[in-house]
Amino acid sequence: MKKNKMFIILMTCLPWFSIPLLGLKTFKRFLPSSLTLVLYLIAEGRLAEKKKWWWFPFNIKPNVLGELPLIIGPFFVGSLWVLKFTYGKFNLYLLTNIIIDSLFTFLGMDWLKKIGYVTLVRLPKIQLSLIFLIKTFILYGSQFLYEKVFSSNAFK
Template sequence: MIPNVIRIAQLIAPWFSIVFLPKKSFNQYLPVSLFASCLVIGMCALAAPFRWWEVKGGIRFKIFNDLTFIFGPFIVGTLWIFHFTFGNLKRFFIVNLIIDALFSFPVNYLFQRLNLYKLVKFKPTYIFLSFIGFSFIIYGFQLVNKRAFLK
């Protein structure tokens, strides 16, 4: 029961912050946020057959768990990170290093203690490295997207 309440709160709560995000930033960074979400969906799809992590309740709960994270704090966080850092590569990667480290280690530990999921064949370091790798990819995507938009 508690994990489902946390999942629903995790999905809904971040969207309250969007009212403070300028509409221009929302429109400008939504494509890269959706692209980043697709990368994480791909990682989550691979997690089941490779048993990277498990969620109590089977595949249905795993999908619910993954989607509440992706379409809650992940997509909204990506919007905010790009809003504050895009155009300054050094700041973008420093912020990503901090946020990814926080998620991969203390937040991941907390989520496992709250029984949201359990890492099986995936270590917190792998989460960190995956998300850092994604940050390189999505920054490049946004650069290409910005150039295409300007033409």
């Protein structure tokens, strides 16, 4: 269990060391949509907990989602990076997300299960892929709406 705690800490913190490489302008530009995705993921995690889609065999703290380290680490920071390199090129964005999500679903989940971090319970991997596809559209759509509402000129 001590190894898992260290892994969870690293998984949460290491992606944040790449934030300065994004640049402040990029960070500010994509922060609102990435935060929207974080809120969605937290709500989805609560639903998944009730529906027993997946199971985290430990608690960080009572009433804290087991996937919170994934959400505030690689998912949050990863969404900033994906948007930085692909926003405005939807086909590239979609392809990039399908590749990343497929790698996570079909390889990453097996490894996370092997180390005892998470197990899919009532959710086949193909359905997990579809859930990731929904998140792909939520992230891009929220960024698109944000820039429509707050004028894309403010970011150029």
